[in-house]
Amino acid sequence: MDEMDEFNELLQGMREELKDASDDVLKFAINSLSTLFENDADIANLLEIDLERLSQIRCSGTDGPPNNFFIELTTLPSRLLLGILDHFYDTHYKYRLIEGSLLEHDIEVVDPHHIYPILGYITPNIGVYIRIENLFYNIKMVYDKMSIEISEYQISSIDPATGEPKIEYPKILVIFLEDNDYAIDQPMKFGFMVGNGKLEYGNVITAKLWELDLDELSA
Helix, strand or coil, rough: CCCHHHHHHHHHHHHHHHHHHCCCHHHHHHHHHHCCCCCCHHHHHHHHHHHHHHHHHCCCCCCCCCHHHHHHHHHCCHHHHHHHHHHHCCCHHHHHHCCCCCCHEEECCHHHHHHHHHHHHCCCCCCEEEEEEEEEEEEEEEECCCEEEEEEEEEEEEECCCCCCCEEEEEEEEEEEEEEECCCCCCCCEEEECCCCCCEEEEEEEEHHCCCCCHHHHH
């Protein structure tokens, strides 16, 4: 048996052990692998779990509204997520889902590897990516600021001269989960790298979890 065969055997053994492991053990494994891999999709592929499940495990073991809120947002089809997007981005997803012009299979968790070539962005490597029709949403927890960030990415058109996608700057919503020094009311700015390595800036929508009517948004 050569070194590669031995490695694959060890890897398969680890996967078998983790199939019946508790969320706490899986969370430890995921956090440990995060020191080696920059992308959650690579960790999910290695452990043979889907991205939605990986993100939920990251939040497991910590009780309280912030983590429950994140899990509810990323468990599809999430009426709460659609309600929040409708409220802040005027998307009308919930109405369209009810009347049938938006179908459940139009809403899915996607591998970020599939998004980068389409968008041309240097996009975040963490959180969950959800596709709703031709729009992509990155949803991630920011624990140091106790907030959830929802970024909307879209392609506006294709440049006929270069064949490259023309990108609309992402819309970003920050929902603060607790009343702390970061939970401000004034406009925020964000910076992100576009395909040519240039840093661009845009505005951020902010909201406070305790001021949202979650029952109404998820109805």
